[in-house]
Amino acid sequence: MKWETVIGLEVHTQLATQSKIFSGSSTAFGASPNTQASAVDIALPGVLPVLNKGAVECAIKFALAIGATLNRINVFDRKNYFYPDLPKGYQISQLAKPIVEGGVLTFLVGDTERTVNLTRAHLEEDAGKSLHEDFHGMTGIDLNRAGTPLLEIVSEPEIRSSAEAVAYARALHTLVTWIGICDGNMQEGSFRVDANVSVRPVGQAEFGTRREIKNLNSFKFLQQAIDYEVRWQIETLEDGGRIEQATVLFDPDTGETRMMRSKEDAHDYRYFPDPDLLPVKLDEDWIESVRNALPELPAAMQLRFQSEYSVSAYDAGLLTGSRALAEYFEAAACACGQGKLVANWVMGELSATLNKAELDITQSPVSARQLGALVARIQDGTLSGKLAKLVFEGLWEGAGEVDAIIEARGLKQMSDSGELEKIIDDVLASNQKSVEEFHSGKEKAFNALIGQVMKASKGKANPAQVNDLLKAKLQ
């Protein structure tokens, strides 16, 4: 039987606000346990939540960025359950009237464009952390994270493979960091993915029974977990078994998913509107001011890059992988007017060197202006590709500006044909064997001669010019 995979993703994005969603405590990561937990976060008797407008603004930005409906009146509900790192015994969330409904996310899977509809996105507070390892026979509770604002972004079950799921998650990651509502740091838990996975025979209209894989904090784990889960579900069904609705955890060490709780253990969360918080009203002026402050979004920028800089759709997609990268590209392209060539350098030499040094684009030692200047010197014939790489190395090392490096290191391409002719004559004189081979029809010998000329010129000869002159002299 052929099987189809059905995936819906729920992504918890920690919002990049200074303070928590219902208290004034800092949201900074990594402080000593419980030093960023106020009376409200600890849920002392009598304390009350006060909504952080910054978190609401993040949700507005997101809704505008995905073309979603913003519920002008939205409501906070209490989700009741007991857990030691949930101090109030309930999580403040949004069930019936979330702030964001609908919207679409468009992204590339390889070369193919995909569009996934979003169901909703709602505001809620993060829980604290239970520390099981650090205390023998006990569990420590750190409430620094408790109350950190989250936007939970829920997709429709329209994703059909792990590759699509990763592409969707990457696109979402790009978007939320792009519009500045999330720092995107997956190691610190700023962007956590739950995947609802089911399989069904191809052609069947009803969904299969789903299992939810919780808390995947890397794209690699997302892919591995879904792949394992899909295989497991298909094998189970083909062996005549049944899938029970369940919540599972992915173990990166074994590469397997394991049961966390079954449907029978599922909580009855007893949701009801939080009487401590008034419904949130969004007025049009606020929405408009947020809209006006939004940056150009990746999708629009990709189209513009294709038309303004003649880059391919695929390249435009790569160049808009982050806002910083796109801004870098555009600054470099404007500096020299050579978009296509800049794109090649950004995605080629620059990316490779950054990766090797484990730096991201914002930490690049070579500025966009410098890269633009470098490309300009290629365009005007001063530098060959090979020389340009040497200049790039100089830029990377901080040896100065492009022209200064060319000057100081004598990297100017040889343009004087008299000087070049002399070198060619010397090479022909001392490589008679190759000349004879060429005349006897061995094309390879011609390339060897070019190599000798380039070597003799210390790489400064213009390869095209060498080619032309050599051909003329050998005839």
Added chain:
Amino acid sequence: MSDASLNALAAQLAAKQVSSRELAQQYLDRITALNPSLNAFITVDADKTLAEAATADARIAAGRAGPLTGVPIAHKDIFCTDGWLTTCGSKMLHNFVAPYDAHVIQRFKAAGMPSLGKTNMDEFAMGSSNETSYFGAVKNPWNTAYVPGGSSGGAAACVAARLAPAATGTDTGGSIRQPAALCGITGLKPTYGLVSRFGMIAFASSLDQAGPMAPSAEDCALLLNVMTGFDPNDSTSLERDKEDYTRDLEQPLTGLRIGLPREFFAEGLNNEVAASVEAAVTELKKLGATTIEISLANSQLAIPVYYVLAPAEASSNLSRFDGVRYGYRAPEYTNLDDMYCKTRAQGFGAEVKRRILIGAYVLSHGYYDAYYLQAQKIRRLIANDFTEAFKSCDVILGPTAPGTAFKLGEKSDNPVEMYLNDLYTIPANLAGLPGMSLPCGFDSQGLPIGLQLVGNYFSEAKMLNVAHQYQRATDWHARVPEGLK
């Protein structure tokens, strides 16, 4: 001293006839003498009280005194008070010393009013007799075999016995007004949102409201001036201009239209209570008021609606008492779930558990629509009845409770009968309206009778005006139990 009004005490302090320390010591002495038989206080800490009084004296000496600086007050043990044991009448918080001040406490501190201690109350404010307190029942000062009402029973009893010139209370379904009625004092529950709930341990958030309890309406007006005001820490706190609630006290009642809801004078009302309330109406007519019969038809559903909504909110509000971070934790347990179960089984009393169970049930999957949602709709209808009624009257008048104080233990085995005690008070909470109770007589056993006024939103000044004019013409509020004078 023991029946001095707040204004009189403030005048004595201003004239340096008495210092705040002396005044506080007099009340502390009275508490030492009389509290053992009344059990109105859970915590008394003379050192703290006298230190606060000394601060007040310094303010007075420096000429920085406010209207009530130096006058002591007792606080219901539901308000978190920095450095004070704050128990909410529960074993669950029997060892909880609050690390911060509730907004109400902050305001009284800012006004320079020393705290005489923390008053006893029904556990988590759930009760109408003060018998559910982990710290034992409070006795009614008029007859110690009788209950003082609840949940602010300690506050009502301590004011009635003049152990404090005034006290704070909270009212979710009548917890200020019913004990005020049963103890023969004046108590006011403000419009929802007028007094910040920050630091007041939540029972049912959409209904809870703090208010003043004192012998007279004039005292309550002065206290309301201290308590009310916007608080950014409470999202349901109302942002509005500061009012002086004493401003209309001396206005004549000529032309006042009093609405008498026929449902409040129907079956179930004790005859002696009815007679006293009717006599009060006659008195108010003499002062220039007219009456009109009105109907609050949906108020008959107030008790069932309340006993869906209040437990629903309570079941969630009380989830934080889990033994993890503060308060009581069971001494022995085998794992996390066992710790939760034993802590909550041992830490909560029967009435609290009953309401948590009811609340969890009405919110559970499959029952939410039939109970919680339906109750919310009826709540709206009850509020609409009031809106309609206030088109034809300025204030609504009726009995505060269907009867006078009952004997300790008399109703503790019958929760439904106990709940009926709040029949007339609950509708104002559901509608968010201000309500007050004031003494209007005594029954044949010498137990106080209270009448209730319910006003439109933000009409506290008008209600206080009506109550004050009535109290100028009568002396029910000035009476003190024999033997306690």
